[in-house]
Amino acid sequence: MDLVFDRVNKRYERREALSDLSFEMHSGEMAFLTGHSGAGKSTLLRLLLLLDRASSGEVSVGGRPLSKVKESRIAKYRQDFGVVFQDHKLLADRSVYHNVALPLEIAGFTKRDIDRRVRAALDKVGLLDRERASPDALSGGEQQRVGIARAVVARPKILIADEPTGNLDPQLSAEIMGLFSAFNSVGVTVIVASHDLALISRMSQRILTLDRGRLITLGAGSRGMNE
Amino acid sequence: MSNSQTTSAGIGAGPRSALSAWAHHHRQAALISLDKLIREPIASFLTVLVIGVALAVPSLGLSLAATVQGQISQIDAPPQLSVLLRQDTSLADAHKLRTEMLRKPGIADVKVIDRDSALADFVSATGLESLVQRLNRNPLPHTLWVYPSANTRLAGVEQLQVDLGSLAGVSQVILDSRWLERLNAFTDLLRTIAMVLGAVMAVGVVLTLGNTLRLGIEARRDEIVVIKLIGGGNAFARRPFLYTGLLTGALGGVFGGLLSGAALLILDAPVKRLFDLYDQAPSVPSLILSELLMLISIGAILGLISAWYSVQLHLTRIQPR
Ligand SMILES: Nc1ncnc2c1ncn2[C@@H]1O[C@H](COP(=O)(O)OP(=O)(O)O)[C@@H](O)[C@H]1O
């Protein structure tokens, strides 16, 4: 699913979080979204997930203008996305297994399919042996990997992550970014917002840099940063 | 891959059909609600108790009214009529009247009570011998006791009362049914009170259970937010709460049914004594069973309404939409 931002503005009261933002991403592409804190990274992702609507301009996903998506269809629309949050947003009263199973329950998979998919997803993030654990019993890195397993388990068309490595040390951060690259290599469109330039510049993917709501570079990896 | 999802990660078949997914969601939600009820027994138990009492009180009132009115309408051996004759009517005329009355339809038997034996009965019953001796004549008239035939209902007996009153030599016809009329009016009142109470209690149940569910929604706010963030709509998020409402209401109905059933059992004997008709009382167990089923249904419906109201008010407002 192609993503198109066409002269998008997002205003919060007086402050303009996004200004005249235009860019395109093709299906299967991976991009990092970077910029200082407050640059508008989260706002951009929120528009994409229809957690908020643009003040002007249009965001289109798979050719569909989001301004045309009715309130009642938003939940269904979000099922095309997998989302990874900085604070994981795991549910403490469910096991790792049942946290990962949640999107499949929402999508209405059978118990058998849920079982197969949850195990496959946990296997990919290397946590198959922790499926019965409570998320509270896991380290920060492990929790984020559970969050990633939950994000990919229903085979989303687009994977979105907002500061997924925010609380992790550089080694774990690199591992997490590696996981995103791996999912992208099997065809998932991936957008990762991160202010960790040191980490991002080592990756080879495209980089979108925001500064106070404006897009300042459209580059790829270290090349993009040096232009 | 804009028009295909086969290239994306993961294994296994796609989601099942919409209908079976729907059924599966509902089973799941019902199980989750049951699990919650069991894991929070005290809170659930108190709510069930309140709903039970709220359902039992009006339902008991309605049952009692129905029982009593059923008994009244069933009285097919109506009380006798006392036909007081005029003071100047002789005993011979009394016997003639008896023969005349026996020819009328609806009358099974007529007994002549002559005034002297009536006075003797009065003396022996009251012991007021000295008072009677001071009277210079018997103040009682001759009296006929008229027994309506067994298939005559109360209305027929009342008609008989009017007919007999118009016969020559008759002073007054006394039908001892006033208490039945009063009882009838009283049970009407009881029914009205029970219905008003029922309406008030139903609103109370919806507010109480709605509030309990609101607390449940608040306690699971994080979960609801996450569900919405990852594509679960309001329909998915609210389902466990709807089931909790349904289940709590139905359990309240069970408790209310048992409560009013026990009360009916206790009241059974006094009600029967009231009518002195041991053979005609409706069977209490079947009454209790039908009442139990009714209260479970009403409880379940009220529970669902409460949950719906609470969910619309609180859950759908949780951001994101
Ligand atoms: N809900 C909101 N209400 C008001 N201002 C907001 C809101 N969300 C974000 N902002 C503002 O928009 C700007 C961009 O924020 P954000 O997108 O969160 O930046 P980033 O994720 O890059 O750190 C910031 O100045 C922030 O204060």
Ligand SMILES: [Mg+2]
């Ligand atoms: Mg942010």
